[in-house]
Each structure stands twice: as C-alpha cells, then as structure tokens.
Amino acid sequence: MAKTQKRQVSFSTPGSETTKRPASRPGTEFNPDYTYVKKDLQLMVYQVVFFVGALIVLTFILR
DSSP states (O other), X not given: OOOOOOOOOOOOOGGGOOOOOOOOOTTOOOOOXXXXXXXXXXXXXXXXHHHHHHHHHHHHHHO
C-alpha cells in the first residue's frame, strides 16, 4: 500500500487579509474576440449537415 503523507494546513486570521484588489480602470471593459470560434462552429455545422445528408442519401441507395 502507498504511504500517506500529512499535509500542512494554514489558517488565516480575519485581520491578515489587508490586501485589496486594485480598482479596475474606467473605460477598460472585457471585450474578447470570438470570431475564430464562430468560424469553427460554422465549419462544424456545415460538416454535420453534409454527413447527415450523405447518410440520408445512402439509406435510399442501399435499400
């Protein structure tokens, strides 16, 4: 069996959390660019439509 190791846990006191987050600058907003994601999703939709269509055509051919 594997040996277990003790882990150390540290507790913080309520007064020790004196560091605060810096205020966000006005005018800087979170504006990510997701154009590549949209293009990838669009390509995936085209592929799904193509393959489902191919399966439908094959069902009629193989009957």
